[in-house]
Amino acid sequence: MDDLMAARSQMALSLGFHIIFACIGMIMPFLMAVSHYKYLTTGKDKYKTLTKAWSKGVAIFFVTGAVSGTMLSFELGLLWPEFMKHAGPIFGMPFSLEGTAFFIEAIALGFFLYGWDKFNPWFHWFTGVVVGASGLASGILVVAANSWMNSPAGFDFVNGEYINIDPIAAMFNAAWFSQALHMILAAFVATCFAVAGIHAWMLLKGKNSAIHQSALKIALTIGAVAAILQPISGDISAKDVAKRQPAKLAAMEAHFHTEESADLIIGGIPDEENKTVNYAIKIPGxxxxxxHGDFEAEVIGLDQITEEEHPPVTVTHFAFQIMVGCGTLLMLIGLTWLFGLWKSKKYIFSKKYLTIVALATPLGFIAVEAGWFVTEVGRQPWILYGIMRTSEAVTPMPGIVYSFILYSVIYLSLSAIVSLLLIRQIKNLKENQDLSLPLNQ
Incomplete structure (x- = not known):
């Protein structure tokens, strides 16, 4: 493994772990706030118990997200110094604002965790909302920085120099809205379905309590709405990518040849040597x-793009198919859940349905990881699209492979610690016998 591949692998590893912590850290406070609101309005202890249990999870992921995010910040400078030399002054604003949001989140989380029976109940609830809002702001700001890498703006590139810098224009670049919308909805889907899956599993294990049923209703209802909205954001993103990054769209769809009324490919195995896709299902036009919103429109293929600027087609295509497949399954589960709630159908608490929900626990995060593969691998060979190649930005220092191995050990250890802490929190969620309810109630 050469240094470029080692540096890219280390960033992929770091981002792959951090995005899970970040998604949960952004969305769990909102679930916590909904449960807390229901406790304040109904006075039922089950919601207080659930809120406190979820708040401990928020604290765990806040700490791990802070650690992994700090490591990512250092890696940007250490692994990609040439990139940061020029990019820092341009897209530094989102990162500085993200730091402010992080401090607000930390302060609000402290108030919430230690404010029980000390603050006015509604002010205490409000501090929990601030945790979620500031976490969401952090996520949007970081995505703004990433979207700038896909859609450079806020400067003029003249004779190798970056001049006329406008940080506001850089932050609100052409890709900012579509990427932020898609990522935030993905975070809601992944986190809510993961939480719902854990509580469904607890119900299947015989913990037939009002606590787990209430948790399932909150998480899966919010997740279902987000899963239904996600295809809309996906359509916005697809049209944006088709306009700005035709090579990425072509790689996503393994679209080798420019043509009008282009087929949509579902599945299939790309053959990059022969420029074909085998075993695919094709939907004409x-x-x-x-x-482009037109069944007859021309879609640019990889044949109109210089070959050395082709993204890795197979990886990008498979990642895109995995993302869409997982998202579609979660949307179908969400639709059946909302229909069951609307029609008061007992099947939503049946063992078969709970098993489906439990099995779907990892699907949202698989989709998130696959989506980031599409975003990052599909942009290659550029680190700053159309301006700076990834190979031009990597550090000249040798031995990056050893850094990659060290970071792998650190992240695996961190994941093991977090998993053990979460398992302990789930086991500590003891239900009172008077809260037990029949499985189908």
């Missing part, structure tokens, strides 16, 4: 419609 659908790619043209998704990319």
């Amino acid at each position: 659908a790619l043209s419609f998704l990319a």
Whole structure:
């Protein structure tokens, strides 16, 4: 493994772990706030117990997210010094604002965790809302920085120099809205379905309590709404990518040849040597419609792009298919859940349905990881699209492979510690016998 591949692998590893912590850290406070609100309005102890249990999870992921996020910040400078030399003054504003949001989140979380029976109940609830709002702001600001890498703005690149810098224009670049919307909805879907899956599993294990049923209702209802909205944000993103990064869209769809009324490919195995896709299901004209809103529109293929600027097609295509497949399954589960709630159907608490929900626990995060593969691998060979190649930005220092191995050990250890802490918190969620309810109630 050469230094470039080691540096890219280390960033992929770091981002892959951090995005899980970040998603949960952003969304869990909102679930906590909903449960807390229901406790304040109903006075039922089950919601207080649930809120306190979820708040401990928020604290765990806040700490781990802070650690992994700090490591990512250092890696940007250590692994990609040439990139940061020029990019820092341009897109530094989102990172500085993200730091402010982080401190607000930390202060509000402290108030919430230690404010029980000390603050006015509604002010205490409000501090929990601030935790979620500031966490969400942090996520949006970081995505703004990433979207700038996909859609450079806020400067003029003249004779190798970056001049006329405008940090506001850089932050609110052309890709900012579509990426932020898609990522935030993905975070809601992944986190809510993961939480719902854990509580469904607890119900299947015989913990037939009002606590787990209430948790399932809160998490899965919010997750279902987000899963239904996600295809809309996906359509916005697809049209944006088709306009700005035609090579990425072509790699996502393994679209080798420019053509009108282009087929949408479902599945399939790309053959990059022969420029074909084997075993795929094709929907005539659908790619043209998704990319340009017209079934007859021309979609640019990889044949119109210089070969050395082709992204890795197989990885990008498979990642895109995995993301869409997982998202579709979660949307179907969400639709059946909302229908069951609406029609008061007992199947939503049946063992078969709970098993489906429990099995779907990791699907949201698999989709998130696959989506980031599409975003990052699909941008290659550029670190700053159309301006700076990844190979030009990597550090000249040798031995990056050893750093990659060290970071792998650190992240695996961190994941093991977090998993053990979460397992302990789940086991400590002891229900009172008077809260027990029949499984189908």
